[in-house]
Amino acid sequence: MKRVLLLIFLACGIASAQDYFPNNDDISARGEVIVAITNATIVTQPGTVITNGTIILKDGKISNIGSGITVPTGAVIQDANGSYIYPSFIEPYADFGMEKAKRASGSGQQYDESRQGFYWNDHIRAEQDALDFYKYDEKEAKNMIDAGYGAVQTHMNDGIARGTGMLVALNNNGDDGMRILKKESGNFFSLKRSVQTRQSYPTSLMGTLALLRQTHFDADWYSKGNSTTRDLSLEALVANKNLVQIIEAGDKKNVLRVDKMGDRVGKQFVIVGGEDAYEMIDDIKATNASLILPINFPDAYDVTNPYQEWYVNLADMREWKQAPANPFLLSKAGINYAITSQGLKSPDKLMEKLKMAMEYGLTEDQALAALTTKPAQILGVSDMVGTLEKGKVANFIMTSGPLFEEDSKIYENWVQGSKHVIKDRHLKDIDGSYTALIAGDTYKMDISGDAKKVSIKIDSTKLGGKIAYDGNWITITASQKNADDKTFTRMISKVSKEDRLTGTAYLANGNEVSFTATKNVEKEKDEKEKDEKKKETKTLGPLTFPNVSYGSATKPQEETILYRNATVWTNEKDGILENTDVLVKNGKIYKIGKNLSAGNARVIDATGKHLTSGIIDEHSHIAIDNGVNEAGHNSTAEVTIEDVVDHEDVNIYRDLAGGVTTSQLLHGSANPIGGRSAIIKLKWGYSPEEMIYSDSPKFIKFALGENVKQSRYQNGVRFPQTRMGVEQVFEDYFTRAREYADSKGKKNFRYDEEMEVILEILESERFVSCHSYVQTEINMLMKVAEKHGFRINTFTHILEGYKMADKMREHGVGGSTFSDWWAYKYEVNDAIPYNAAIMHSQGVVTAINSDDAEMSRRLNQEAAKAVKYGNVSEEDAWKFVTLNPAKLLHIDDRTGSIKTGKDADLVLWSDNPLSVTATAEVTMIDGIVFFDKERDLRFRESIKEERQQLINEMIAAKNKGLKTQEPKQSTKTLYECNTLEW
Template sequence: MKKLLFSLLAVAAMTSHAQEYFPNNDDISAVSSASRAITNATIITAPGKKIENASILIKDGKIVEIGKNIKIPKNALVEDATGTFIYPSFIEAYGDFGMEKPSRTSRGGQQYDEGRKGFYWNDHIRPEQNAIDFYEYDEKAAKSMMEAGYGTVQTHLHDGIARGTGMLVALNTNGDDSGRVLKNSNGAYYSFDRSSQTNQSYPTSLMGTLALLRQAHFDADWYAKGKSKTKDRSLEALNNTKNMVQYIEAGDKKNILRADKLGDRVGKQFIIVGGMDAYEMIDDIKATNAQLILPMDFEDAYDVTNPYQEWYINLSTMRDWKQGPANPMMLQKAGINYAITTHGLKSPGDLKEKLMRAMEYGLTADQALAALTTVPAKMLQADAMIGTLEKGKLANFIVTSGELFDKDTDIYENWVQGSKHQLKDRSILNVDGTYTTSLNGENYTMTISGDSKSVVVKQDSTKLGSKISRNGDWITVTTTQKDTTDKSYNRWNAKLGPDNSMISGKVYLADGTERNFTARKTTTDEKSEDDKKDDEDKDEDMAMKEMGPLTYPNVAFGSITKPVAETILYKNATVWTNEADGILENTDVLVKNGKISKVGSNLGAGGARVIDATGMHLTSGIIDEHSHIGIDGGVNEAGHNSTAEVTIEDVVDHEDINLYRDLAGGVTTSQLLHGSANPIGGRSAIIKLKWGYKPDEMIYNNSPKFIKFALGENVKQSRYDNGVRFPQTRMGVEQVFEDYFTRGQAYDKSRGTDDFRYDEEMEVISEILKGERYVSCHSYVQSEINMMMEVAERYGFVLNTFTHILEGYKVADKMAEHGAGGSTFSDWWAYKYEVLDAIPYNGAIMHSQGVVTAFNSDDAEMSRRLNQEAAKAVKYGDVSEEEAWKFVTLNPAKLLHIDDRTGSIKEGKDADLVLWNTNPLDIQATAQMTMIDGAVFFDIKKDEQMRAAVKKERQQLVNEMIMAKNKGLKTQAPKQAVKTLYDCDTIEW
């Protein structure tokens, strides 16, 4: 690490000269203090503000005067810039320019690093890092950024969850760090990514990262009160930087909302890096009031010419290509403030092409310029010196050949702190364009592009083989001859005219004759038929720039509008009430205002939509007590043996297609559980499968509080080669519970004392001990089931549910006595050692002993056919059909403490209903309609229409991608987007 001592730097020094008080033994001549003036340019001083025929006067790195008819000192160095444009140079708000690359270590090692005593316990929290300690000016990277138009970059070390401070640097290769380091400590940075400098195992998941960030801020507040007995440089740094601008790299739209929610919890308003797909949740992102630093790494089209590879690409990814470039325009319309960053691009030079794609969807040049200049300047609290061209500000500007975002515009010069960096000689005129001439009665068009690097020549409508070279204002074009097979060539040698409107010279024909010619650049009105055809193609391209359908969610099988509650009357159904009335034949059910309004015969419709359910069966929705669908960023926080501080509610994924598939299987409610990597896992999310709604709208209001415990092979890491974490044995698992419950009791006793430290993990343990949070415990072996009940009884609480519980039949009487329910598999056995004693009669036996018994899925595929799993209780154990159906409806509702809201068909309960074509326990049963809170979220007829619509939309996007490839646009090979299907033991390191 380079410990550069910049504390003595004159941060406000704006010149490119060395520090004036340094000894000078080499040159005794005076440093010139002459002014410099650039005259006769079109100057854009700020987005939307243009001065024609203007001049700019600079001295000592700053703008002295700017405008028309300014007074230029006699001794000033003057440059005539007639025909050029001057813009403020760009500002990169989220760079890693000049940063030392941190060393990488393998993951999954020790939990604590003894070598970092005096710092925070978690090595991914590194707020003590200062960018200036890792900085060294990089001329090569600076040149790349200047060529893209940048003059200033805010940079920091992109490593860790808490990353420390950034610094503001001028890209002045002609200067030194005494002048170009504008701010050596500017902004505090965070991310959702672990540090590569440590192999500390925690966190292993997104929910763990969020919990760690929360707790680090809680600890910093506690530390600031002077209660710690030891010094912690990390917490001191967190506190010292809390008044700086706070930045966090989040990524996608869901993580933007998560980052803002985190900020609300810890009292910070973050500027959030991310949101390339923000347009999909734009109202929710607008409501956060957060500013964004927006990446521009739009997808290239996929090469879909091979139909077998095309199916690797899901519809959502195809839409990303089509809709993504509209994102900046959509954010602009919504009034969301954002700066544009090159972060994520392979090279800063790719930025212009991305911007031009965004402009095809309506982003204006002024809006783009603002996102590159004035907006980042204000975000970085540097708008007093950069961002616009005004008297007294830094002379940071670019000189261009034309309007900045025109395709053929070149950046000639990038002036940083008044120091000129020439990128291209502006005295050499741009010859690109289409020229026409006649020769021997034939019409020729010559289209030059790529800054004179390529040429297309046509004789009438015939394209000729052609090459071009250039030397100053002279060009030489070699062409083949029309309608000849011999290798003979015409040579055109011409000079560019002074007004850039024509080229003239001689053509040396293959037969040895010479002809003078003048080719004039075509104007809009003079375009050839071929050019007009090209314009038609461009118009066709522009027609493609319509975004296409946005749905809720914006993936396959999303709806154009969110489902809303309806007034619906189901007529003449066979109704499985799950109440004392049992199964009712030829019965009506009225749904109104999201509730079950009436159950009876011959009910009046009123203004209700009537559904003839004759011959069909109406049931309450299926409830899956144990599911892992709809989760982002990992199902297990495996870094510690207790992770009660994490919660699945932080990481609900409302776009998981398995939610829709479950709806098609009649599921209306699921408990999304943490995995089984540790004895004390994370908190649950109990959701209604409201497909098309955002995560917070899916989670039950006033949701019952649950947490996942686990026993057995997974938590003692029997099947992990690198298991290093305690416990390693079943008796160690018991000791973990003893230790944490003892700590929880001590934590409660410390409340109200001077040295009380808020600990989110201990808060949850306390809730368990008080009976305020229910436990769902992953379990298999009877000895551990008995142990867990005994431990709970010693600490005065009841185990709510044993899930999996494949040896429940051995201890059912004790479970009933304790008060625990059982949520099990219908007929799983022998898939690992600790389930060798499992039997398919397990559910029926527990039920017979008075245990509230449910069947769960723990599997994204099984959850779609839980109706068939319920039927297995009839086969194995002769449970009645009515009671077997309760195994997947009312009983899991009781286990989740939501049976007052759902789980049966009763007046006043939530209208969570499923209409089946036949007896729901029949192997032929399929859900015809699935309703939640009175809104229809699955309709089998609509599903057929949506399948056809998805097929049609895919084909349209395939055609557009093939068209893009045929036009020579960049494409990428198809890649399969695969979402991990989580199981209890899935760990993503």
């Protein structure tokens, strides 16, 4: 019934309610009432000012505005002499008035059969209309009105696809038929699951991105009339495709991720997020996306306790210092954005945060635009709100002075021509410091907070005090100087001047005397001028690549370098070359030989040191954000680790210190058919896209054993539950992929990203790296692959590989194993440290991997164990972590050995790289030095100095009375194959 009634209101006109409804408002521009506000300084939009201006209001709109215009006969005139008028703010992203989503109970499930007729995934709730969940909240509206807001875009903030939002005027004097400015103002998405369902998929960020892609593919398919059944969710997506498309992303990395997803489905999103966009501003500018920008800058940490201070990492300390510069830097870069108050504890904190941003260079016009014209433009409602022009909705605020000045106050907020009084502008402003004389005693009296607080001192003794200010009469109550005296002095005065209070004081003994309190105007003026002189534009401070510990002040660049007189492990037929030079030029290995000419190259003396190709970790889970497993389904081939590469993970730097230059970032082992991998070069300081191999070989993760059949999960409900069920999963999906291939080109063909990937496997265009332990399952998967006409590329872990190395050789599969892990779960009981040596001896391409953020830093020592266990030669053992994984990853034409023309991915070791005493002194990728041991020592000193500087600044901030937060430790989950945490 509610929705029908609201639609009737809307049909009768947005700007006014029905004629037969009673009007009990204060003065407003509704019906026949015409209001003229005169003698104001009117800022119609950023940069445009009318002095001594008049604004005429009628029917909730601006009927005229300007200087020297004629006031209509019969208009109610309000003199705003000395006041300023600005457009009311627009909140572009909120859940104002929305009912709270009900959290589903019970355990996880695959599908909710009760939602027949909707999309198969319950986190896709595109059919939701904000109007169905809306109830105007007068209390919440008042908080926003008091902060300067006149309109708010609201939506149901639950789900990955959330449905439509609407634009609402914050008019506490109106009704819903009048308030709803636009019933469908945008189409909303997020990266957050719905709380209204327990459906398990997706369980990761990469799964969420994949779901959003497929949903949009399906909507496009549905729009062409291909479906034989009705889907209300897809219908809604199709119907709302021309609305503004808004997605909540979060940090800078997610801004880039959702934009990439949008490009894939042909959609330009308005992105909510980017609080740390300044750290990747060029990448974000390149998206051409508009942002809805939160400004919830973090408080300083309370670092006074040195035993707690160490919890706070340098990146978080920097964020406190640098985040307020973000709005200005976005404006400087020409990035289009509107500001949202979402994330703030309350809307009244908005101005405080904006003034912090202004200390870093944000101008008043830029700030005003981000609150008015920019949200209007982004939401496509510039014809209604955002500026003060003839014909537009009469949403404006009246202030005591220029909006962003320190002492300016908002007097009134007119919404749809209806006045909402925040502070009576006719009351005189008496805040300030006074000297009061009462019965021969001199008091110091400070009044603050719009005359809501008073502090009183006589001599150096602070007295208790209370104040009441109403109708230009002030009453102050002060306790006595003697703390044991429970009597009070009361002062009453009519306020006629702002700099002097004159009235009657009622003393504790009952006597009445006159009193005066004179404002210390000159002192205040001097202090204000002093403060103005002190104010200097703050700067961002050191911004590094990446902007965390151990980041470089400048982005690392390619160099021409000559390694002189090294012991060179070529991994080629030349073997190990003594006293040899290697010249690196244009990112490649340019020359190898003795006594090479240095030319303009930087020379590194490698005498007594060993130069090798970089270590390649075939199986790693570092540098991944928000989940290594998409565990919701038994096949998740549609997801890809490339979507969630974390270029700021300090484990990248730590791996570089261990000589690692390339890693395959694998999906976990939660399901038989997992997600696609990302093969990256560890280019510390570069973006995720720059790290991923160009023209990267295509890989996917399969898994066998305990993890996929959920042996150790108490609440495992997903098929399969047995090892024979795992085999059936493969058979089913390969059969489906063949059927999918047959359907291409036929009527009603539906693009399915998951099937496309599995089809690539069957057509030998994508390589399989399979998590494996037990020989029976290893044998099973090889037979299944052969049956379907392809080969498994790599068995990883493969701790029973020694039992069937001959069969592996015949199949043509490689083995990437641990050096000596054993018995950490039941199916590993038969592992032996001779595994790698035995597979190698049988002609299997053998590698040793980490699967662990700590082990990946010492893979050189893991390779050395093959010399001890199995008498593998040093050169062959070294290939286990260099050339062999390069072969398994199909990048051996680019890296893995020292050969003219290959990528200059090199490590200079202090000793034989298989020695426990060897350390990486220089690690280079594509001719760029990303780790230098001497520079690392300098980093440690500079980090220590910077931390101390920031600690000093935080302590100073606390001493000034600024709000602080408790120290906290930001930690990154160290993922392993079976990690299910998001």
